[in-house]
Amino acid sequence: MEYYNYLKSLHLIFVITWFAGLFYIVRLFVYQIEAADKPSPEKEILQKQFKIMSYRLWYIITWPSAVLASFFAFWMLLFTSTGNAWLQMPWMHVKLGFVFVLYLYHLKCHQIFKQLQNDEVNYSTNFMRLWNEGATIILFAVVFLVVLKNAVNWIYGVIGIVLFSVLIMLGFKFYKRIREKNSRQ
Numbered sequence: 001m002e003y004y005n006y007l008k009s010l011h012l013i014f015v016i017t018w019f020a021g022l023f024y025i026v027r028l029f030v031y032q033i034e035a036a037d038k039p040s041p042e043k044e045i046l047q048k049q050f051k052i053m054s055y056r057l058w059y060i061i062t063w064p065s066a067v068l069a070s071f072f073a074f075w076m077l078l079f080t081s082t083g084n085a086w087l088q089m090p091w092m093h094v095k096l097g098f099v100f101v102l103y104l105y106h107l108k109c110h111q112i113f114k115q116l117q118n119d120e121v122n123y124s125t126n127f128m129r130l131w132n133e134g135a136t137i138i139l140f141a142v143v144f145l146v147v148l149k150n151a152v153n154w155i156y157g158v159i160g161i162v163l164f165s166v167l168i169m170l171g172f173k174f175y176k177r178i179r180e181k182n183s184r185q
Helices: 002-035 042-079 081-086 090-117 125-148 154-184
Strands: none
Touching (some): 002 042, 002 125, 042 090, 125 154
């Protein structure tokens, strides 16, 4: 049982660094998309720098963190008595559903990363700013599930997440108006 706490600690450390990578990579996507609209030579200088930063973040921090967080999670779930017991609990099934959505989010970020590395801009900065909130919503859902350990009470957490998302979108619209107003001056 003692080694279980080490596994859990390592899992949490890599979950934190994985989310840090996901939060920051989308911010770098915003900067890359904005750089595409700059005049030369500023455009080329910024794009080159953002590509380097994105590459390093994605392959040195984000992907390894995702792999290691998953490795320690599977080890805890499959090879410890506590993990085996958790697999029988409904809240864990819901949590694993959110983790699956997180993997999908990560893979979509990878697709966007590859496009931007090839100078393909298929999304607006506004889309990216909203997309960045996806990881936040998943994080809230998973944390509430793990702390509450209840497959029913998590619904209140999801209602809170939805309300939180509405607030984020309202804040985003407010921020967009301020940016547009300041750019006209």
